[in-house]
Amino acid sequence: MSLVEKIGTTDTPLLKVAGLSKHYGARIGCADVNFDLYPGEVLGIVGESGSGKSTLLSCLAGHQRPDTGQIAYDGRDILAMSESERRRLGRTDWAYVHQNPRDGLRMGVSAGGNVGERLMAVGARHYGDIRGKATDWLGRVEITTDRIDDRPSSFSGGMQQRLQIARNLVTGPRLVFMDEPTGGLDVSVQARLLDLLRGLVRDLGLSVVIVTHDLAVVRLLAHRLMVMQGGRVIEQGLTDQVLDDPQHAYSQLLVSSVLQV
Amino acid sequence: MKDDSTAEAYNFAYLDEQTKRMIRRAILKGLAVPGYQVPFASREMPMPYGWGTGGVQVTAACLVPEDRLKVIDQGADDTTNAVSIRKFFSRTAGVATTERTQDATLIQTRHRIPETPLHVGQILVYQVPIPEPLRFLEPRETETRKMHELEEYGLMHVKLYEDIARHGQIATSYDYPVMVEGRYVMDPSPIPKFDNPKLSGSPAIQLFGAGREQRIYALPPFTKVVSLDFDDHPFQPSKAAHDCDLCGAARSYLDEVITDDQGGRMFVCSDTDFCAGRREMGHKGRLWAPETEGAA
Amino acid sequence: MIRIENLSKSFTLHNQDGAVIPVMVGAHLTVAPGECVGLIGQSGAGKSTLMRMVWGNYLTAGGSIHIGMLDVARAAPRDIIALRRDTLGYVSQFLRVVPRVPTLNVVAEPLLALGTPAPKARARAADLLQRLNIPERLWTLSPTTFSGGEQQRVNIARGFAHDYPALLVDEPTASLDAANREVVLELILEAKARGAAILGIFHDEGARSRVCDRVVDVTGFTPKAAA
Numbered sequence: 001m002s003l004v005e006k007i008g009t010t011d012t013p014l015l016k017v018a019g020l021s022k023h024y025g026a027r028i029g030c031a032d033v034n035f036d037l038y039p040g041e042v043l044g045i046v047g048e049s050g051s052g053k054s055t056l057l058s059c060l061a062g063h064q065r066p067d068t069g070q071i072a073y074d075g076r077d078i079l080a081m082s083e084s085e086r087r088r089l090g091r092t093d094w095a096y097v098h099q100n101p102r103d104g105l106r107m108g109v110s111a112g113g114n115v116g117e118r119l120m121a122v123g124a125r126h127y128g129d130i131r132g133k134a135t136d137w138l139g140r141v142e143i144t145t146d147r148i149d150d151r152p153s154s155f156s157g158g159m160q161q162r163l164q165i166a167r168n169l170v171t172g173p174r175l176v177f178m179d180e181p182t183g184g185l186d187v188s189v190q191a192r193l194l195d196l197l198r199g200l201v202r203d204l205g206l207s208v209v210i211v212t213h214d215l216a217v218v219r220l221l222a223h224r225l226m227v228m229q230g231g232r233v234i235e236q237g238l239t240d241q242v243l244d245d246p247q248h249a250y251s252q253l254l255v256s257s258v259l260q261v
Numbered sequence: 262m263k264d265d266s267t268a269e270a271y272n273f274a275y276l277d278e279q280t281k282r283m284i285r286r287a288i289l290k291g292l293a294v295p296g297y298q299v300p301f302a303s304r305e306m307p308m309p310y311g312w313g314t315g316g317v318q319v320t321a322a323c324l325v326p327e328d329r330l331k332v333i334d335q336g337a338d339d340t341t342n343a344v345s346i347r348k349f350f351s352r353t354a355g356v357a358t359t360e361r362t363q364d365a366t367l368i369q370t371r372h373r374i375p376e377t378p379l380h381v382g383q384i385l386v387y388q389v390p391i392p393e394p395l396r397f398l399e400p401r402e403t404e405t406r407k408m409h410e411l412e413e414y415g416l417m418h419v420k421l422y423e424d425i426a427r428h429g430q431i432a433t434s435y436d437y438p439v440m441v442e443g444r445y446v447m448d449p450s451p452i453p454k455f456d457n458p459k460l461s462g463s464p465a466i467q468l469f470g471a472g473r474e475q476r477i478y479a480l481p482p483f484t485k486v487v488s489l490d491f492d493d494h495p496f497q498p499s500k501a502a503h504d505c506d507l508c509g510a511a512r513s514y515l516d517e518v519i520t521d522d523q524g525g526r527m528f529v530c531s532d533t534d535f536c537a538g539r540r541e542m543g544h545k546g547r548l549w550a551p552e553t554e555g556a557a
Numbered sequence: 558m559i560r561i562e563n564l565s566k567s568f569t570l571h572n573q574d575g576a577v578i579p580v581m582v583g584a585h586l587t588v589a590p591g592e593c594v595g596l597i598g599q600s601g602a603g604k605s606t607l608m609r610m611v612w613g614n615y616l617t618a619g620g621s622i623h624i625g626m627l628d629v630a631r632a633a634p635r636d637i638i639a640l641r642r643d644t645l646g647y648v649s650q651f652l653r654v655v656p657r658v659p660t661l662n663v664v665a666e667p668l669l670a671l672g673t674p675a676p677k678a679r680a681r682a683a684d685l686l687q688r689l690n691i692p693e694r695l696w697t698l699s700p701t702t703f704s705g706g707e708q709q710r711v712n713i714a715r716g717f718a719h720d721y722p723a724l725l726v727d728e729p730t731a732s733l734d735a736a737n738r739e740v741v742l743e744l745i746l747e748a749k750a751r752g753a754a755i756l757g758i759f760h761d762e763g764a765r766s767r768v769c770d771r772v773v774d775v776t777g778f779t780p781k782a783a784a
Contacts, residue, residue: 038635041635041638083411084410084411087407087411087413091413091415106398106419108398109398109419109423110423110426110427112422112426113419113422113423113426116419116422117415117416117419118415119415120415120416120418120419120422121413121414121415121416122415124418125418125491125492126491126492126493127422127425127491127492127493127494128493130422131422131426148426149426149427191655191656191657192657194655195655195656195657195658198655202669202670219653220655223634223638224634224638237616237634238613238614238634238637238638240614241613241614241615241616241634244609244614244615245568245609245614245615245616247569247616248571249571249572252570252571252572253571253572256572
């Protein structure tokens with residue numbers, strides 16, 4: 001199904017979040033978060049450290065359990081699911097790109113094995129086919145196929161991050177969670193990665209929730225933006241609107257703090 | 262061979278009765294859920310970890326005075342460990358011992374399954390170093406437990422994939438992972454993959470004990486056990502392409518013995534009882550001569 | 558096609574003690590299909606502000622902006638994204654691109670986003686780039702290293718890749734030589750001819766008189782003038 005068809009005709013959100021809250025004792029992790037995400041949309045979540053964006057992401061991705069609220073994916077109640085179902089979702093329909101690629105890869109397994117793991121986890125049992133798909137995906141993330149049997153420990157940071165992306169996308173997920181995917185990469189490497197992500201989002205019609213503190217990344221990648229402060233969403237809207245015409249005091253501060261190059 | 266001299270100093274088979282009950286409960290649980298690793302409270306044994314404490318505890322819990330015990334290590338009855346453990350039970354349980362597989366009621370083994378087919382009523386106890394088949398790929402116990410609970414075994418095939426990518430074939434030659442009754446992936450202990458087919462459909466009860474890791478698991482008789490593989494790289498129970506030089510057996514697992522410093526070598530059955538039995542029946546290998554008996 | 562009614566805008570600068578700056582009040586404007594309306598008024602009078610509100614880049618303080626049936630001032634972000642994809646085009650003053658993307662792909666992107674097959678999208682992009690005198694050897698390079706004028710022309714090519722029914726153009730002929738200015742004006746006239754409603758800012762009087770059917774002075778919407 002082409003991207004146009006996906007965006008144009010679907011009226012049901014792929015992800016629907018209502019009243020989501022998570023507390024750590026008396027401290028607010030995130031509070032009363034509401035949003036809808038449609039197929040093919042990229043939602044950026046920005047805020048400084050401690051804003052609650054990482055807590056929100058981990059609640060959405062099922063790494064933590066929120067205290068209140070609802071999360072519906074494709075009409076299914078995520079919080080009511082069994083752990084087995086949620087984990088299965090995490091291996092097929094969902095993807096999670098960690099900030100540090102080492103957290104999202106098996107460093108002791110070859111690049112091909114890393115990419116093939118999700119396939120094997122859902123029952124692929126033909127070595128030749130698995131290897132073929134792994135080769136294909138390495139190509140798509142611009143890793144030369146002669147590295148397929150090398151371990152990620154021998155890769156550069158940018159390469160590891162691209163491998164993590166390939167590993168996550170091989171089963172054709174529809175929703176991708178990204179936690180600071182360009183953090184720790186140098187600028188030119190970031191540019192390459194962002195370009196790659198944009199292309200994949202468009203070609204595969206992915207929905208993405210991306211958490212970052214880097215406004216340049218969201219401007220490039222996100223259609224919509226949520227600004228968080230102190231655990232709450234203080235502003236949300238079109239990315240370019242929030243960045244060019246911020247309404248909330250904190251958003252204005254955030255935008256004006258960006259260094260101009 | 263019985264040794265009653267210090268029998269009064271020990272409870273039957275060394276362990277106290279409560280411990281034996283605890284281990285038996287674990288064994289019954291293991292038999293009820295084939296391939297599932299049951300935690301148990303492993304006791305301090307008079308031998309260090311890594312020397313078969315798990316197997317010894319399982320054997321101790323199973324033994325009754327009427328048992329006839331066989332102990333093998335890498336197929337041989339006469340290596341140090343096999344001898345020590347046999348003596349241990351001889352002393353603490355006073356049970357009869359034997360080297361003949363078909364005469365034994367309980368066989369404790371390290372890293373081999375006897376060639377002679379087992380029959381109903383026999384118990385085979387395996388010594389297991391690392392019970393968790395996923396351990397080397399996933400070091401976190403919390404994760405591996407989840408994987409077993411939720412049947413998430415993709416990682417197991419990753420291991421095999423890595424083998425093929427690195428060596429052109431599945432190079433795992435022992436400790437080859439198996440799927441039990443289509444539910445649990447199990448580590449069969451470091452037996453050669455040649456022995457894997459014997460795990461499946463065996464008339465004997467097979468018990469696995471890991472003392473240091475504190476796990477017991479089991480295969481009740483006639484359990485279906487399948488070795489993992491890929492559709493285009495099927496499992497091969499391979500062995501050295503030789504016959505036994507002593508008894509001529511074509512289908513038994515062989516030990517390679519270096520005979521001199523010019524590269525001379527011979528291949529002999531790893532299962533000493535099996536080999537001796539064949540020779541008794543008149544089978545002869547390439548290098549068999551009556552004078553060489555005992556020299557191998 | 559474009560209908561602005563009673564539009565107002567103010568900025569609240571929280572970091573300057575919450576100073577409220579009203580910049581527009583009671584703006585009215587319509588652009589019919591096939592029409593080109595030019596916004597005039599001195600610098601700072603609100604021309605770009607008005608454009609940005611129509612684009613959805615700025616929020617409004619009151620009033621409505623109808624592009625066809627959709628009121629941009631009240632629309633959900635989703636709907637504005639869809640609007641920008643197939644109905645409303647924007648040729649801004651500055652080119653903002655993702656680094657590393659070749660010029661041809663930059664220009665083809667609006668068509669690719671609509672699901673146009675890649676070869677067709679790229680052919681149209683090539684066509685436009687040629688008209689705008691961007692040499693073919695530059696098509697595989699990212700425009701981030703181009704001169705200001707070249708970047709502007711790439712920007713324009715991208716803006717005209719898809720036949721938008723409504724188009725916003727902000728200083729499209731700035732920093733262009735006479736020949737290229739002519740090409741841009743032709744593109745605008747062609748868009749008009751096919752029925753597009755165009756709202757534009759042209760500092761160049763000559764350009765304005767060539768393409769605009771009428772002008773609207775935004776000074777009339779400045780709060781000081783109203784008071």
